[in-house]
Amino acid sequence: MANRGRLFWKILLGFWLIFLLTTQLLWAVFTLYNPRHEAPEDNIARRIGNVQIGTAGAVLARGGLQALEELKASWPPDERKFFSDSPVVDAPPQGEGALPSMQQTRGAVSRLVMAPDGQRYLLRYDLDGLRNEYHQGRRSSILHMPPPLFWLGLTGGLLFSLLLAWNLTRPMLQLRRAFERVSRGDLSVRLFPVMRRRHDEITDVAKDFDSMAERLQVLVSDREALLHDVSHELRSPLARLQLAIGLAHQNPKNVYASLDRIEHEAGRLDRMIGELLALSRAEHQGALGEDYFDLLGLVEAVVNDARYEAQVPGVDIQLTAHQPEDYTVKGNAEMMRRGVENIVRNALRFSAHGQSVFVSLSRVDSLLEITVADQGPGVEESKLSSIFDPFVRVNGPLNGKGYGLGLAITRKVVLAHGGQVEAFNGPGGGLAIRLRLPHWE
Template sequence: MNHFFRRILLAVWLSITAAIVLALLVANLLLDSTWGSAEQDRQLVNFVAQEFATAMRQSPPQVPAQLINRDTLAFDRALQIYVIDLATGRDALARALPSTIGELVTQRDSAPALASTIDDPRLILPSADTPGFLIAGYSERFPLALLMTQRGSRPLLFGALLLVSVGVSFVLARFIVLPVRHLREAGHRVAAGDLTARVAHHVGNRQDDIALLARDFDAMTERIGRLLASQQRLMRDVSHELRSPLARLQALQSLARQRFTAGDQTHILDRMDGELERLDQLIEEILTFARLDAQEQISPRRTDLVDLIQTIIDDAAVEVGDDHKDLSYQGPERLLLEVDAGLLHRAIENVVRNALRFTPAGGGVRIVLVRLPAAVRLAVEDDGPGVPESAIGQLFDPFFQVDDSRSSAAGVGSGVGLAIARRAVQLHGGSIAAENRIPAGLRMVIDLPAGCASSPDDRGAAA
């Protein structure tokens, strides 16, 4: 990390130094082209003075208006030509006089007709003492330019620039590297098993790419923590669910070894077959859920959702038998979708079987299919007891049971069916939710994206 810091520091310092050197070179070129030489400045002042003197020698004397204007006298910041009325001591353009020019005006009686250049290189005073006027040139350089032109001050200037560039580079390099260092330390903590490591608070309100990386790292770590916790909970639940039928099988086997009549043994063997079948179904659903949980893509094909629902209704009606539970469908006669028929069949079947399981004898389950503008909605309503509001959000968690008495009354399920249904719907880009009905019962709603619909003619059928 220290090597990385040094590389960043060196890169930033070289960039800043190159920018400063380039700026100084450009400034020097611009100043040279703007100021010109002292001889050029002297010639310009002499030209204005001679033109002004020629005009004043006319009879009567005339102040040349073409010279008394800003375009002629104020060439640029580097050279200013002053035309001073000696009677008033004021400049023709009403500009404030530099101190050296002001002193020259007050001492005009002793000033020569044509003044020479003063030793100060900023002031150039070739002038002509015309009747009533004084012509003077003044050249002022910028402070930085003065510092650059003085030989003794150059080491001080470059030393100051070096200190500033190194200081700014150090601050910027630390600003860049410090969050990366926190990320590295957090990565080591996560690798050691500490999934509580977070780095977003180290970057504060920064909105750059490093801050986004830190927030993504925290989101990733939190997601990994949830997945590991879910996997651990899943293992505990699987162990519990598998242990129960195995324990019952052991008890039935122990009973079978005792002396019973042939009828008793047949009953025990039937129960053992039932437990084995339930155990096989549980293992199959666990494997299905694990496969779907890791699956990212589906294999869609054109499917008539109404035919799929009718197949589920026919199969469920046979299993309901003499329980006198009514299973009905309400919706269009045909609705084509681009879906994975096997996955969607499994999802809807699990929801319908769950509704039938908790619906008492004489009750009913209704399947309602509706084509909405933005979705295809399938609702399954039952006449069961419903669930507590606090448990609705957990209905689709693997192995979740609302309570033992409810499960016993309805026949114990595996607790994985609704989790499989949710994952299958999610793979289609849809959603599934549950809500209690009034006065009793549960309603499960599956929403599939409208993009799954493959035939525009279905819109009229769904109406």
């Protein structure tokens, strides 16, 4: 309890105070609006007192002390004890036989009466005594409030606020512990299982927290895998570089051949690092920018470039698009060009002489769809989903120049633009890749 946070005490004390104040104020308002400010037993006691004093006074004035004693003897002993009469010596004489009006205080009714012999008596009826007989301890009430009400406010309020404070701060504590664990690098922490039974907003927070932790876990493990792959991939050209240098040292005749090899490997390293940079850039959605570009123009430019290259292997590239449509996309045109180019160049690379590559652009509802299909070897069904992972080369490094990064970059770019990408084998063989991008309206 001692190490509970400030929020716990704030809620506990705040609600307790409010609860107390509410019950007490409610009582105050209740008594204020009560038409009679007097409790019923007070009223009854006063009326009894008036009747007793009235009767006793009349009897005393008419028949003297003797008659009063007889009257008193006829009362039940319980009633007698509240009544008292005492002769008055120095009171100023009043009018002959006059009966002065009754004197009433909260505690007693009293009256000055003259007996036929001229002696004055003070008659007094003790209202407090009568009241107290009914209500022991009524005097001790706090703020004229029935004690149960006060205690109810005190303990009920405390209990209620304790429950509320505990109920609200416990998940905070759990959340804090979870965040602490995440900040220490433990991403396996999950909150939903512990908070499932609440069924409130805090459960939603727990769900969001879990999906955040999950996403972080995936990102971190992706990162680790990529780092591992990158170092692995960089190793082989570096090993060949070292080998070439070693050969040049051994025999001066090898220098020119080695220099060629060194140049080749250095260029390879440079290209790979360029691709890696592009991959990491595509990951940062924030760096997407606010460009608006025409997807059709972009695809046409990519296809024209590819057609130029395609002359050598003798591959035909066909582009079909519904012209009157609007193909505006929001994002980064340069990255998107790179993404589309990677697919078209793959198709070109895996196509043989005389084959065709079909590129089509169309609009389906609010999505723009680019499909690139070739007539090449295609990819084994079971490996279709893995070709988008970095450094994955399924068909062996054809033409010897792939790093397996092209499709990974494409996927990153497309995802950053809020789109999707998928690969499938066409009905007549060959691989088809389909991109779907949100149309900007």
